[in-house]
Amino acid sequence: MLTYAGITLAAAVAVPLAVPTQALAGPWDGGSCGSTGKWVVCNADDNTTAPGSGAHHSDSASGHTSKPVCTVKKMEPQPPPDSMFWEGKSSKDGAVYQRTCQNGPGGAPIIDTFVADTPPGAAPVDPAVVAQQAVAKMKLAGPEIASPRAAGTYIVGVPMWMWVNKGPTTYGPNSASATAGGVTVTATAKVTKIVWRMGDGATVTCNGPGTAYTASYGKQESPTCGHVYARTSAANKGGKYAVAATSTWAVDWQVNGGGVNGQFTETRQSQTQVGIGELQVVR
Known part of the structure; x- marks a missing residue:
């Protein structure tokens, strides 16, 4: 999985958002997802933070973490076979998806990619x-x-x-x-x-x-x-x-x-x- 902190990264190194800044262990696994057209909208559980910031309970004054709202979309067109987005995998393993969460550090959106055979929130194909x-x-x-x-x-x-x-x-x-x-x-x-x-x-x-x-x-x-x-x-x-x-x-x-x-x-x-x-x- 490749993760980007959109605004922070752009200000610090002045490079496009497509440059990876951090690798996470796996796809988003907290909260719930629902399909809205081509997009899948995800809401994190109360004890789940945005991808890239670690999963933990919030120590904020409010006593709970805000729920990041994330959208997931299949990348169109799909990256070329030698792209880093495939993370050593190929189209035989599924497709590359891009997820954007809106409450990253300092309010910057966090964008990450991952490879999956079915999109998050989609029911398994029978x-x-x-x-x-x-x-x-x-x-x-x-x-x-x-x-x-x-x-x-x-x-x-x-x-x-x-x-x-x-x-x-x-x-x-x-x-x-x-x-x-x-x-x-x-x-x-x-x-x-x-x-x-x-x-x-x-x-x-x-x-x-x-x-x-x-x-x-x-x-x-x-x-x-x-x-x-x-x-x-x-x-x-x-x-x-x-x-x-x-x-x-x-x-x-x-x-x-x-x-x-x-x-x-x-x-x-x-x-x-x-x-x-x-x-x-x-x-």
Whole structure:
């Protein structure tokens, strides 16, 4: 940490304030900080003095120390890599911040700098939250239902084949990255199962997109995802069953350049309607 006593230094040696006058042990750790835009405003505890003057109880007549009001701001632009402000560190360790406290010796502002991976008063970045932001960029949607078709005609007792079209936003895999507070997380999402609610009270869970039907299968049941209706949909609203397909997305995420990782799930739903009739026998 580099510290400057602004007015006193300028009067004594007539050099710019950017010349260091004293090194402190570490960043400000007394009082409380709150964010106000790009700045963080800090108020010291009653027994905390301004950086550079030492932490001790005041011996002043009032019986307590005044609370120095400090502001902290990330230096923009950041110093070059060989600058003394990095104190032997680099941008991999975070960023250089400048703190100004208003009640230095003789009323002069005290300015100091330090390197930190997050600004004082800022809450630690939760990489799982950043992963959620990455998922939001993917625009994940419900399954793209290929069968059953809303315009199709299906028969009681005849096996129905259900399947979906695979796309990056409807089935995956899909990847995106997001950054917050210097933490970059890359997330990858893909569908692991689709639960079909068939409208007749039945639920079918398919661990894949399903198998597309071709005429060569005849009246076989689907080997991966199918259902057989036992009654017509004539008594239902509009004469059709309301079908809902809910996909479960498994999201794996990892912090770039670090060993922190995790997983969570998301769900998306699509709906369609299907008409089920009876085969009429003409005698």
